[in-house]
Amino acid sequence: MSGPVPSVTALHDIYTTQALADQGVRWNSLLEKFQAHYGSPAQFVARSPGRVNIIGEHIDYSLYPCLPMAITPDVIIAVSTDVAPAVDGTYKIKIANVDQQRFPTREFDIPYSEVEIDATKHEWTNYFKSGLRGALELLRKKHGADFKPSSMQVLMDGTVPAGGGLSSSAAFVSASALAVMVANGESDIDKKDLTEVAIVSERAVGVNSGGMDQSASVFGERGSALLVSFAPSLSARPVFFPKTNPELCFMIVQSFVTSNKQVTGPIHYNLRVVEVSMAAAVLNAKLCPAGTELPKDAGPLGVSIHGFHDNYFKGTQKSMSEQLEELIELTKRTLTQEQGYTVEEVASHIGISVDDLKARFMSSFPVRGEYFKLRQRALHVFTEALRVIRFLTLLEDPAQAPSSDNTVEYNQRLGDLLNETQDSCRDVYECSAPEIDEICQIARDAGSYGSRLTGAGWGGCSVHLVPADGVDQIKAALIEKYYSKRQIAEKDMEGAIVVSRPMNGSAVFKLN
Ligand code: NG1
Ligand code: MG
Numbered sequence: 184m185s186g187p188v189p190s191v192t193a194l195h196d197i198y199t200t201q202a203l204a205d206q207g208v209r210w211n212s213l214l215e216k217f218q219a220h221y222g223s224p225a226q227f228v229a230r231s232p233g234r235v236n237i238i239g240e241h242i243d244y245s246l247y248p249c250l251p252m253a254i255t256p257d258v259i260i261a262v263s264t265d266v267a268p269a270v271d272g273t274y275k276i277k278i279a280n281v282d283q284q285r286f287p288t289r290e291f292d293i294p295y296s297e298v299e300i301d302a303t304k305h306e307w308t309n310y311f312k313s314g315l316r317g318a319l320e321l322l323r324k325k326h327g328a329d330f331k332p333s334s335m336q337v338l339m340d341g342t343v344p345a346g347g348g349l350s351s352s353a354a355f356v357s358a359s360a361l362a363v364m365v366a367n368g369e370s371d372i373d374k375k376d377l378t379e380v381a382i383v384s385e386r387a388v389g390v391n392s393g394g395m396d397q398s399a400s401v402f403g404e405r406g407s408a409l410l411v412s413f414a415p416s417l418s419a420r421p422v423f424f425p426k427t428n429p430e431l432c433f434m435i436v437q438s439f440v441t442s443n444k445q446v447t448g449p450i451h452y453n454l455r456v457v458e459v460s461m462a463a464a465v466l467n468a469k470l471c472p473a474g475t476e477l478p479k480d481a482g483p484l485g486v487s488i489h490g491f492h493d494n495y496f497k498g499t500q501k502s503m504s505e506q507l508e509e510l511i512e513l514t515k516r517t518l519t520q521e522q523g524y525t526v527e528e529v530a531s532h533i534g535i536s537v538d539d540l541k542a543r544f545m546s547s548f549p550v551r552g553e554y555f556k557l558r559q560r561a562l563h564v565f566t567e568a569l570r571v572i573r574f575l576t577l578l579e580d581p582a583q584a585p586s587s588d589n590t591v592e593y594n595q596r597l598g599d600l601l602n603e604t605q606d607s608c609r610d611v612y613e614c615s616a617p618e619i620d621e622i623c624q625i626a627r628d629a630g631s632y633g634s635r636l637t638g639a640g641w642g643g644c645s646v647h648l649v650p651a652d653g654v655d656q657i658k659a660a661l662i663e664k665y666y667s668k669r670q671i672a673e674k675d676m677e678g679a680i681v682v683s684r685p686m687n688g689s690a691v692f693k694l695n
Contacts, residue, residue, distance in 0.1 A: 253403020314359025523554025598632025
């Protein structure tokens, strides 16, 4: 599904008919505000959406496929290059947000040579700068090291809730990288290039992220989910849901517990990346023939459990499911310490010094932790990768297709897999939150087939596979049993529960 990022001239090429009226008002208002703020019109708008992950949680950075879809909430950035640099050897970036209260206006004079980002500061423009830096690297590769970036003035409007698990960050970084490329004269921007730039760029803001969000944001297509694969290289293909009766849809439900990865990252997300990378190294050392190195790959720390998996099964005839089932058993037998492993223990299992271990796995991002739960993290990854295959098989194997007399049962089988993912995220990967568990239970009791956290977790958002005719009942239950017991601003409540279908990904809207 590669090809260039589409250039569109009408909003109905981006949004569904239902969303069109609201979006029209929003886009017009962005363009009017741009004119008022900068005194000249915008030349184009770059757009990238948020995403919801249907299944395949916390396995993208272990390089196993996952199944997200793009959604309607998005980041739109109006851009003009009609601004002059102030100082020789620099270009100017003026950046503003329609929500000036939360996201104050900034102006930067940036030297040609380097975009500096202080990842220790929680500063909203870092996401733009990281997209800028990534895009410029690509442009330099193409046009040579002395490429002179264009000055830009931009106004952004984002509707993906920040810290809510719907990937506001990936939407922002992808839209920014796209805006920079277009501002610098690029026309045919390859989706794969943009995705890869966004993945690497987002890591510059301080999180060892996988590539699911950026892929979903860039590649999204109306009407289908996306199977995103990371090995041997990044690819995405559409996955369709069969027609069932009752019809299926997805409810996205906010917990309003925000997980701010900039603050909690060292404790949570980055620690998981370290744990799975260490698990890969220990499994490789213990199970592969002596002297077989863990291959270097696209994992955030340069290695992945998937790399060990490939090493172990080189040349095998076994199916992917059989391989994963075997790895689950092997992990149970090999990584036996339920309480976790100290750095000394991990180092000794791999056969390297503690200093080497720290340099290899703990230097690029700071992590804290006394015990590293290699067994649990590896088990989650292998079981979750297997659930993705089972989910796909249900959707795509003609022998499993639903018939008129078993569609409720069929829907429930899909839902069961989502529920199993939630159990694993809660108990094995330890990335849920009590509020998310509560929401899932309320939704299931009210008729959801399957309910689970989506995105990084530790709060944020949940996704529910529900019968279209059951949406109202589930909404009512969530309002009565969850939201009414908490103080949530009326404005926030508007986006608390969203019924979504798969939407289009990144696009450029050319004005004039
Ligand atoms: P969120 O926090 O929802 O953006 C994060 C990662 C994903 C993936 C999920 C867990 C970033 C940018 N994204 O998603 O790559 O690993 O957690 O499946 O960190
Ligand atoms: Mg994010």
